[in-house]
Amino acid sequence: MSQNVAGKKPVSQPALGSESFWHKSGTRSVLASLVAIIIGMLAGSIIIIAVGISHGMGGTTIWDGIRLIFGGLFASGRDAAGNLVFSFNPSSFGNMLFRAMPLIMTGLSVALGNRAGLFNIGAPGQYLAGTAASLFVSLSIPNTVLPTWLIWIIAFFAGMLAGAVWGAIPGVLKAFLNINEVLACIMTNWIAANLVTWMFDSSNLKNMLEGTKSGYIYKTSAILNDVSIGGTIQTVGETIPENAELIASRGNVATAKMGLDSIFSGSQVNGGILVAILLAVIIYFMLSRTTLGYQIKACGANRFAARYAGIRDKQNIVMTMAMAGALAATGASLYYLSGNTEFFWSTYQSLPAIGFNGIPVALLAINNPLGVIFSSMFMSMLQICGDRLKELTAYNEFITDVIISVIVYLSAFMLVIKTWITKLQKGKGAKK
Amino acid sequence: MDHEEVVAAGTAQKQAAADDYVIEMLHITKEFPGIKANDDITLQLRRGEIHALLGENGAGKSTLMSVLFGLYQPEQGEIRKDGKTVKITNPNDATALHIGMVHQHFKLIEVFTVMDNIILGAEDTKLGFVQRKAARKKVEELSKRYGLTVDLDAKVEDITVGMQQRVEILKMLYRENEVLIFDEPTAVLTPQEITELMQIMKGLAAEGKSILFISHKLNEIMEVSDRVSVLRKGRYIGTVNTAETNAVELSRMMVGHDVQLVVDKAPANPGKTVLHVEDLHVPSRLYKHDAVKGVSFDVREGEIVCIAGIDGNGQTELVFGLTGLEKPSKGKIELNGQDITHAPISQRSKAGMSHIPEDRHKHGLVLDFTLEQNMVLQSFEQPRFQSMGFIKFDEVRSYTERLIEEFDIRSGQGPITIARSMSGGNQQKAIVAREIDRDLPLMIAVQPTRGLDVGAIENIHKQIVAQRDKNKAVLLVSLELDEVMNLSDRILVMYEGEIVGELDPKQTTVEELGLYMAGAKRQNGTKEGET
Incomplete structure (x- = not known):
């Protein structure tokens, strides 16, 4: 074993810092991610072409489809002649940021777990825990008792705490009973789904602010009249009078817009995206600069060596899982406290996709917290492209799901792609 | 078959007996990214001799054996078996050429019996049924002929390490291997068992088997081998007759200076x-x-x-x-x-209490960390390496550089070398340096x-x-x-x-x-x- 390693001992030792920018491991990783993305987009284009041909759609429609796959974010409709118009679209940009917000958090959650050698597939359950806690708190404290901004803050931290507790459960099972965290996470996911359904079903919060819409815990704020739901502007003011009194006492908990609504007019974006980005930066510095991050990484890379060195590996695992859970749940808090989102309470048969999407986000970002910001934005951009594709062409939005799955698939091959890049660079180096 | 062997023996007799090589590895060069693990190495194994391969860690012994076993393809050089050039592209080729190896860590299935372990992978079958009786007879004969006492019905987990090694040797003999490679076989044995193994090896050679003995224990090499080839830093230093050398000379050849x-x-x-x-x-x-x-x-x-x-x-x-x-x-x-x-x-x-652990890969190092990260594994929380929970990277760097200097830890990129890419010896030096310096x-x-x-x-x-x-x-x-x-x-x-x-x-x-x-x-x- 050690002899094999020894056999590769360099004969000539390269001077310190002789690696150029393009030959750095980090650069190669980023390039590998970009290659995965490009192959994914090309695969999407091929499907556009294939579907187009099999349905006899004609060259213009197919070309429109491909253009929307790559540039859907900038599509702003069709002109009088029926040609696609591309320009800066503030509403699309804003919605991209809004959708990226919870994804950044679940992506951070999975990335942090991966850095600690733990596969946190429990992000959906932690996200649900955060959803339930933040909605329960924000809907049950009357705004006559506390100012709405304070309710928001309490609800935000309640969500975070609930996620931490929910994430700590698989952590405890792993650390002290040596139960695989993947199994425990999957179990806690479904326990969360059923628990949350039961909690809302037996509560009086269900449809509190929106009597006409059956089965939804409606937004935490019903005072705003015009809100954008799922990308389209809806007026909901008419439905209010039924329980106006209740709304007057319970509503109006919503994330501050922080001026983002004027930059990205017509979108759902709010200050939550800034909170998410700030948290990503904090996690980045925590991992790379602090003793806490050093411990987490040491436990992740070699639990036995960490234990040998006196690092308390069990406590570390529990703490890391609690942090990961808190991050995922924070995504839910930010999303559902926005004031313009709805939560379908009867969730026992399904888990939130945003939780699972944290996995490809983290993979694509190579578990780098700063990379998570960009990979989340990219994933939500693809969703926007899908929406545009549906609106502006005969295609449906599911083609973007194919692209995402191809990218997820390729991110599993990231190491192989990285090796290709290394070889390619070597080949070039030899020619010189 | 018999006729051919007679002819082959005849031609061999015509040559000088000393030139009857069963395996020749000529001018083998094997490169890894940026490293020449084997640089123009020639190794010639005579029929019926015990040939020791001596070298420091990282000298290229393992790489050379991996080339012979078809695990690596050399960039240059050729391998000859009985004077004919052969191409070994995978371990199956090596087995077909009757080359067998006893690994340092035995490759035995603990819950199987000795008998099952010996025939595993080389079972003779009739209509899909394993012919145990015939196989057993063959194993018993071999065991008697070479004095390899084993309990065929005992489970491997219940027998001693020495017997496990004899099982490994029987495995090679059962496959009718002529070239036997022993990779540091004495590391796990008691002095009495070592003596016994030496006897077995001599017996095998006397029966016409050719043995490659990898070791860095000079006294064992002096005792058992006929000739010794020495490698140093991927290069071939020379081959000497054991009778004409001594431990001091061999160690000088291996290390390059007096030891x-x-x-x-x-x-x-x-x-x-x-x-x-x-x-x-x-x-x-x-x-x-x-x-x-x-x-x-x-x-x-x-x-x-x-x-x-x-x-x-x-x-x-x-x-x-x-x-x-x-x-x-x-x-x-x-x-x-x-x-x-x-x-x-x-x-x-x-x-x-400081502790140099037994298992340097499991406990001693975080292999995917850099050298400098490994050097502060226990001490990262001390005030000299952190303030307010933030690691003082400059301090860690200069501390590591001092230890590298003092303990002569060699690595590709100094403090930022990934521990995994360092040679075993230098990994160990790093651990020793860290533990000693904790004072x-x-x-x-x-x-x-x-x-x-x-x-x-x-x-x-x-x-x-x-x-x-x-x-x-x-x-x-x-x-x-x-x-x-x-x-x-x-x-x-x-x-x-x-x-x-x-x-x-x-x-x-x-x-x-x-x-x-x-x-x-x-x-x-x-x-x-x-x-």
Whole structure:
């Protein structure tokens, strides 16, 4: 074993810092991610072409489809002649940021777990825990008792705490009973789904602010009249009078817009995206600069060596899982406290996709917290492209799901792609 | 077939007998990214000889054998079998050419019987049924012919390491291999078993088998081999007849300069007790019983106490119990008067214990971390390396650079080298440097020189003696008898979880030590002292 390693001992030792920018491991990783993305987009284009041909759609429609796959974010409709118009679209940009917000958090959650050698597939359950806690708190404290901004803050931290507790459960099972965290996470996911359904079903919060819409815990704020739901502007003011009194006492908990609504007019974006980005930066510095991050990484890379060195590996695992859970749940808090989102309470048969999407986000970002910001934005951009594709062409939005799955698939091959890049660079180096 | 063999034998006789090579590896060059692991190496194995392959860690022995086994493809050079050029692209090709290998770590299935292990992968079948009777007869014949006593119906997990090795040899013979490669076969054996193995190897050679013997133990090579080829840093240094050389010359060839084979040290001058162990019991990971059964001893300032014994007699568990990796089930451990029996590892560190672990890859290093990250594995929380929870990267860097300089740790990129990419010897040097530099009253060193070459061993032994001379207490656990005899001031022999004897290295012999290690002899004093 050690002899094999020894056999590769360099004969000539390269001077310190002789690696150029393009030959750095980090650069190669980023390039590998970009290659995965490009192959994914090309695969999407091929499907556009294939579907187009099999349905006899004609060259213009197919070309429109491909253009929307790559540039859907900038599509702003069709002109009088029926040609696609591309320009800066503030509403699309804003919605991209809004959708990226919870994804950044679940992506951070999975990335942090991966850095600690733990596969946190429990992000959906932690996200649900955060959803339930933040909605329960924000809907049950009357705004006559506390100012709405304070309710928001309490609800935000309640969500975070609930996620931490929910994430700590698989952590405890792993650390002290040596139960695989993947199994425990999957179990806690479904326990969360059923628990949350039961909690809302037996509560009086269900449809509190929106009597006409059956089965939804409606937004935490019903005072705003015009809100954008799922990308389209809806007026909901008419439905209010039924329980106006209740709304007057319970509503109006919503994330501050922080001026983002004027930059990205017509979108759902709010200050939550800034909170998410700030948290990503904090996690980045925590991992790379602090003793806490050093411990987490040491436990992740070699639990036995960490234990040998006196690092308390069990406590570390529990703490890391609690942090990961808190991050995922924070995504839910930010999303559902926005004031313009709805939560379908009867969730026992399904888990939130945003939780699972944290996995490809983290993979694509190579578990780098700063990379998570960009990979989340990219994933939500693809969703926007899908929406545009549906609106502006005969295609449906599911083609973007194919692209995402191809990218997820390729991110599993990231190491192989990285090796290709290394070889390619070597080949070039030899020619010189 | 017979006719051909006669013809082949005839042609061989026409040549000078010395040139009858069964395997020739000519001008082999194998490169890894940025490294020449084998640089124009030629190795010629005569029929019926025992040919030793000697070299330091990282000299390229393993790579060369991997090339012969078809695991790596060389960039240059050719391999000849019986004078004909052959292409070996995978291990199956090697097997087809009747080349077999006994690996350092045996490749046996523990829950299978000896018989099943021998025929596994080479079963003769009729209509899909394994022909056990015929196979058994063949194995029994082989075992008788070469004097390889094994219990064919015993499960591998129940037999001794020495017998497991004989099973591995039988596996090769059952496959009718002519070229047998032994990769450091003596590392796990007792002195008596080593003698036995040497006899078996000589017997095999006398029967016409050709043996490649990989080792860096000079006395074994001197005893058993006919010729020795020496590699150094991927290059071929030369081949000599064993009868015409000696250990000093061989070590010079291997290392490139003169090496002191015996540790030079002044008599010990022990002071007050640092480590006090009383009736310690430590549970076994694998079985329900205790692996350490009531061990008591002291280690004092300024002495090196060595725990000797055959692998698997509770030494590992004893160290786990002392260092906190495993909870003792009974007993008491005191370090400088402080009871640390149940203290967490970090507290033992603070109380003054450093630890060179047995398994450098599992415990000693975080292989995917850089060298500098590894150097502060225990000390990253000390104020000199962090403030307010933020790591002081400059401090870590300059600290690592100092240790690299002082302990001659060689690596590709200095402090930022990934530990995994370093050679085994340098990984070990890094651990030793880290633990010595912590400058604590007690150092527990488990097989600190395992798998290292003569030069590195000399260096580490000097460091350990220097620690002792600085009035530190050293507890050394070693399986190497030379190390035990050379380095220790007192020897405690462990057998089946108990200390069966305390010996003075100046007044004992390797043979006597071997008897204690094998459980054939024990001192009554130890038992009486307990009651």
